[in-house]
Structure formats: structure tokens, C-alpha cells
Amino acid sequence: MTTTAARRPRRDALENRAGIIAAAQSVLATDPNASLDAIAHAAGLSRRALYGHFSDREALLRAVIEVGAARFNTIAEQVDHPDARVALARLAADLWRAASTVQASANIALDDAHVADTVRALAPLRRRVRDLVERGRAEGAFRADVPPELLGFLIEETARATLRELPAETPDAASVVVRVVLSVSGLSWTEQAGLLAAHPGIVEER
Template sequence: MSSVEEPVPSPRKRANANRSRILDAAMRCFAGDPDASMGDVAKAAGVVRRTVYAHFPNRDALVEGLADEAGAALAASVEFPEPEDAAVALAAGVLRLGPVSDRYRVLLSFARKEVGEERISELIAPVRTHTYGVVERGRAAGVFSAYLPTVVLVGMMEGLTIATLEQANRGVVDDASGAMALGVLVLAGVAPDRASEVVGSARRWLQITA
């Protein structure tokens, strides 16, 4: 009776798995202690320090690795079909961003100082561009108000999103994505009562299209 041997992972696959494990561990460590060391990250990842340094030669490189991963996730979050109704589309975009924001919101508490505001702005650029387009579409359809230039309004939406995530970091907000969606809609000129209905429609749309 012959046994079937399990395939041995290639060195590249092992390296990629280690890198992902290290980044996951770094996110957890920095969430608990922004000053966590490379040794702390290695311990949390279940690898030796040498393995961490093989992928990230220093702390700056590790933080940049987290930023790169966050940027890729943010870009991917807007590469989906969207509802025809601009208000529902705006809310759905924020809700879809929720899991990404939840995973990477810790970057706001420590990495902004380390990677800089310009880098953070670069990371969220795909979301900013997408939001700009949705707001413009909604204004053309008469769904959103035009009391402010779109670029200013989108900037305010970003500020609200960041502020909400910081409150979530402190444990003040439970449903960060829901709060962000409501706030963004109200900023766009949707009445608060109507905004709650729109968020509900967006949640249902996301469930149907998942």
C-alpha cells in the first residue's frame, strides 16, 4: 500500500508565506504597541529575527511593507461594479472599504508619522479618484448638493473617514464603516433620515453582488 506524499512548498512559496505572516504579525503588534520592536514582530510571527530581517532589513522597510499592502488593498476595493444610484454607490463604496479600513486603521495611529502625509495621500488616491467620480455623477443627476466644489467635499469626506477610524481605534465607534457611510452621505447633501435608508440599500446591494 503506497502513501501519497504531500507536495513540498517551493522556496518562493515559503518566502511569500513568511512575508505574509510577518506583515500580519506586525499589524497586530503595532496595534497593541506602536513601539513594538522587530524582535516582537518575529516572536508574534513565529519566526526567528533573521527571517524578519531577510524580508525587511529595518523597521522603516517593515512599515513601508504594510503601507504597500494597504495601498494594494485600497486600490482593489474600488475595482468593482457599482449601483446606478449614485447615493447607493457612494455608500456601497464606503461600506466595501470597511474591511480594508478595519485591517489597516492602525496605520493611522503610528505610520502617519513614519511614512508621512504625502505617502498616506498616495495610498488613498485610488479611493479619492473613485469617490470624486461618484460625487460628480450624483451631482449631475441631482442626487447630491453642489454647495461646495467637489474637490473640497471629497477632502472633507476623507477627513471624516480618518476621524471615524481614529475613534474606532479608541473603541468609541463600533460600526466604523456604517458611521462613515452615513457621514459621507450627509456631507454630500443627503438628508440624515434618507441617508440611513441609503446605507441599508447599499448593504443589501453588496450582499446580492458578493
């Protein structure tokens, strides 16, 4: 067997796995309770072929979480600004856009049954939030009446609840998410308005 021929089955397997995950994202975006049969059909594979890559539905859901988390973690790594308020606002807005785009990952990640998997997969993002909290407190921009660990947790949980409850078609949804996160951080509504007026690109559609 040639080297090229030997590599082909592995490449096919990887492509099939990626195709299953993509199909799962598409199907679960509209039906979070979709069956493996529905996902296999969308991927153009048999249920048996799907089981060749994922042992059960939970294994597939974890893979979808990992894919979505990788995108969210990349956003967290790339978003920054000298002003911690702006950095946190941009992070919240960009995560909302990604969550509304990768709706399947968001639906699963926001499901209480998968909190443990989500927390583990989003560890880099959570560290980023903690870093921004520390910076914001040091700059005197974020509230200092609660411990930084608790403030970071409150920001995460508030954002999580907002993403779960806020319809994607809500007008100015990114602005709503940003304002909620900044409110928890300690900014008044007038401070938020001033910040967004000075940095309109944070909530503008891209």
C-alpha cells in the same frame, strides 16, 4: 541545480516576507507601537532574519500599508451602483468592515506620520471617490456649493477621522460611518434614513 531547486529559495523568501507582514498585521492590530523584536517573534523568525526582508521598521510599516491599501483599492474597484449615493454608501460601509478587519493597516494608515505613504498607496481609492463625487453632483444628489475636488477631500478626511476615532465595537458602526460620509456629501439625515431603508444591505453585517 534543477529549475525546481532554483525556485525554492525564492519561494521560501516570498513566504517568509508574507509571514512577516501577516505577523506585523496581527501584532500591530493590538499594539501600533510594537517593536521589530515583537514582530519577528510573532513571525517565528530572528530579528536578523527580519532585517533580511526589511531594512528597518518604517520599511515594514510601508509594506503593511501597501497590503492594506491593496485590499481597500480592490473594494473601491468592485463597489458600484447606478445611484452615486448608494455607491458611496456601500464604499464607506465596505471600507469600514475592511479597516476593522485589517486593523493594523488601518492603525498605520490613519497615523498622521504616514499620511504621505497612505495617500500614495490609496491613489486608486481616492480617484474612485472623486469619480463618485462627480457623478453625484451631476445627478443633483450631492452638494454643489463647494468645488468637487474639495468635496472629495472633505469626504476622505471625514471618513479618515471617523475610522480613527470610532471604536470597532460601536453598535451599528457601519451605519455611523455611512451617515457621516453622506452628511458631508450633502444628504440630510432624513434622506439618509430613506436611502438606508431602501437599501438595507448597505449596512447589514456580512
